[in-house]
Amino acid sequence: MWTQIFEDAFFSAIAAIGFAAISTPPRNCFAVCALIAATGHSLRFWLMDAQFGAGMHIVPATFAASFVIGCLSVFFSPMTKAPAETCLFPSLLPMIPGIYAYKTFGAMVKFVLSSNSMQSDYYFSQLSSNGFTCMFILICMALGSTLPVFLFGRIAFSATRRKFL
């Protein structure tokens, strides 16, 4: 279990650093992005694990992990002297439901191309199941991560101040 959690944390940290590089953050934010992404993603992994974790569904687990990522980004921002979004957005990216989106797209194409009603029913159920899961994961990610920025606005919006209050 611990090996899996560490593996998950390690790869999500690398993913966060790599995707952060595209949006050019300040140099001192890379390590913080990695730390926050590793914490958030491994928390979601633990929450979803049925055997040793909480056995939660991916949607509420994503919300909880995103909220933690949001809080950590806000509380680390005075240390990095960068806006909270600098570490928040790249840290969230490893949680993007890429495979769900791909399956949704695949089911949509197969649904359109299907020749009989049994096939089309099957692909439509695949399309709606994957599509809704993907959509709710995205909403939870966005909502969970941006809430702390507004809840702790005083910290989030004065992090770049030289004399932080």
Add this chain to the structure above:
Amino acid sequence: MRTTSTFKEHTAFIGTYAAALLGCGATCVRLEKNIGRIASAYGIEVEMTIMPRHIHLFMRDKSSGTSESAVIEPRKMPISFRCNTLLSRLSWEIADGQIEFSGAGAALQRAVSQPPRSKELVTFMVCCASASFCRLFGGDLAAMGVLMLSTCAGFMLRCHLLERKVDIRAVMFLCALVSSVLGATDMLFSIGSTPEIALGTSVLYLVPGIPFLNAFSDVINRHYICAFSRFMDAVVLTCCLSAGLCTGLLVMNAGMFR
């Protein structure tokens, strides 16, 4: 403050600042707070309407009552958190009186003209990120290797085309096409045991995640028009990359077309 520089100079500075901050990908709430902070430090009242392709600023001098209105187009630049950080820092320095007006102009220029990071290093980091992403979805070593190659080709093409000012939608389509064709080699030559994962994650580095998240942030702050615009921009880009992926899979007779 007003003795060394005029109201017009201040409003011009605020306009340039707003264009830069929106251009580098800041959320509407940050834009409102930073501009409000600077304007207040210069004794100006400011009202703004943030639209997708321009910002409308109405500024009024608190002491003389002189007013000025400006419609500013955002600066054309890639999303940059470094620029966002420097501009936010500058707004506090102005508010706290740590920087003179002449120094603020120079600092603004420095913030927007930061040299880009080494292209090779960024490409390498994105390749590693894609491979890690593949692993997170359960991909094996072969899928990770294939994905590194497909991401490398796609990302280099993206940089090359963007430098030549090719339309971003065409760039998305072409990069997704190249990455998916190369990502399909895992399936075509039966290299590993998780070719579907390699295919599914081959275009994820192109997903416009930050515009999507900015749009949600704007919704929370009730900037619905700007949020909708950012969201639609991101949806259009996602459609372009989906079309590229679809064409790539069709060409390779892989994935959903198998």
